[in-house]
Amino acid sequence: KAIEQQDREIAAAPNNQGAATVKMPERLLGNTGVKVPIFGLGGAGQTPLSQPGREAEAVAQIERAIELGIRYFDTAAEYGPSEENLGKVLPKYRSRLFLATKTSARDRDGAWKDLERSLKRLKTDRLDLWQLHHVSFQTELDQIFSTKGAIKAIEEAKQQKIIRFSGITGHHEPAIIAAGLQRYPFDTTLISLNAAEKHHPRSFVTSALPVAQAKNIGVIAMKIPAYGKLFQNGVLDGMHQAMGYTLSLPGVHCCVIAADSVKQLEENFKVAQAFKPLNKTEMAALEKRTAAAWQENTFFRQWT
Ligand SMILES: NC(=O)C1=CN([C@@H]2O[C@H](COP(=O)(O)OP(=O)(O)OC[C@H]3O[C@@H](n4cnc5c(N)ncnc54)[C@H](O)[C@@H]3O)[C@@H](O)[C@H]2O)C=CC1
Numbered sequence: 143k144a145i146e147q148q149d150r151e152i153a154a155a156p157n158n159q160g161a162a163t164v165k166m167p168e169r170l171l172g173n174t175g176v177k178v179p180i181f182g183l184g185g186a187g188q189t190p191l192s193q194p195g196r197e198a199e200a201v202a203q204i205e206r207a208i209e210l211g212i213r214y215f216d217t218a219a220e221y222g223p224s225e226e227n228l229g230k231v232l233p234k235y236r237s238r239l240f241l242a243t244k245t246s247a248r249d250r251d252g253a254w255k256d257l258e259r260s261l262k263r264l265k266t267d268r269l270d271l272w273q274l275h276h277v278s279f280q281t282e283l284d285q286i287f288s289t290k291g292a293i294k295a296i297e298e299a300k301q302q303k304i305i306r307f308s309g310i311t312g313h314h315e316p317a318i319i320a321a322g323l324q325r326y327p328f329d330t331t332l333i334s335l336n337a338a339e340k341h342h343p344r345s346f347v348t349s350a351l352p353v354a355q356a357k358n359i360g361v362i363a364m365k366i367p368a369y370g371k372l373f374q375n376g377v378l379d380g381m382h383q384a385m386g387y388t389l390s391l392p393g394v395h396c397c398v399i400a401a402d403s404v405k406q407l408e409e410n411f412k413v414a415q416a417f418k419p420l421n422k423t424e425m426a427a428l429e430k431r432t433a434a435a436w437q438e439n440t441f442f443r444q445w446t
């Protein structure tokens with residue numbers, strides 16, 4: 143069905159109060175040439191999407207995201223019931239969506255198994271983006287790029303048109319992500335980028351982002367609110383500042399944020415709708431506010 147027809151049906155839906163009369167800003171996702179809205183739904187975290195036994199809440203959240211005009215959905219083979227939950231709602235809207243999942247397998251055969259299972263769970267025959275999940279160490283890069291490495295699955299799946307684009311993700315070590323981007327022409331990278339991360343001695347903002355930017359690789363940001371911690375103790379005032387900062391970093395194209403509730407999803411959507419790039423003075427002011435609090439707001443950097 144034509145996307146315009148789907149739009150009309152969504153707009154006319156009876157439960158569609160407060161829907162996307164104002165569209166979110168959209169940007170080209172680097173070299174992919176695909177335009178995506180600046181805010182996509184995260185499928186992980188301690189949220190209904192990825193926690194067992196919360197299917198009704200998950201479905202309600204995904205349906206609301208569709209109503210709002212969210213088109214970017216991020217999930218992973220490792221996120222519990224997340225892929226299955228998305229598969230309950232998204233197939234009807236598949237043609238308009240940008241669907242991204244991940245594999246944490248580092249070998250070709252394991253990655254293929256993950257891909258086949260992801261497609262089944264998501265009830266689709268293709269992905270817009272398939273990513274190598276949480277790549278943290280040199281040993282992982284070496285496995286990925288070995289003769290029987292996961293990169294082979296990426297190349298085969300791309301050739302068979304099962305995936306449109308490939309990416310590499312991580313929040314542990316920017317030098318590893320940068321090395322991955324130097325080593326292989328990934329289409330995208332999903333990395334942790336927030337105003338506290340900027341002060342980390344090995345910062346994704348200063349070490350991985352410029353490499354992606356120089357190659358015009360699509361950059362999807364995560365950890366925007368540092369799981370909400372950035373809003374505690376008055377470090378930042380709210381999501382307008384958190385999203386404002388990350389989405390104003392040169393080279394960042396969009397972000398994914400998970401939501402605990404429909405209410406939180408709606409709040410974040412409104413912030414994305416109203417987004418205006420911050421100027422240098424505003425960026426510096428936010429960096430000043432996170433300067434003393436960078437450590438507790440980059441706790442996720444220890445995860446591998
Ligand atoms: N290595 C990888 O590839 C990883 C990918 N991800 C992806 O990124 C998505 C985003 O997750 P993260 O960046 O890990 O977490 P995040 O920093 O975006 O935290 C999401 C949490 O922040 C809180 N939050 C969201 N909006 C809020 C608001 N308006 N006010 C107060 N609190 C709010 C909620 O508790 C929510 O569950 C994930 O769902 C997942 O899809 C996440 C982690 C690692």
Ligand SMILES: Cc1ncc2c(c1O)C(=O)OC2
Binds near residue numbers: 186187218445446
């Ligand atoms: C290592 C690790 N820890 C937490 C999370 C992820 C991850 O890769 C993820 O993708 O979403 C939340």
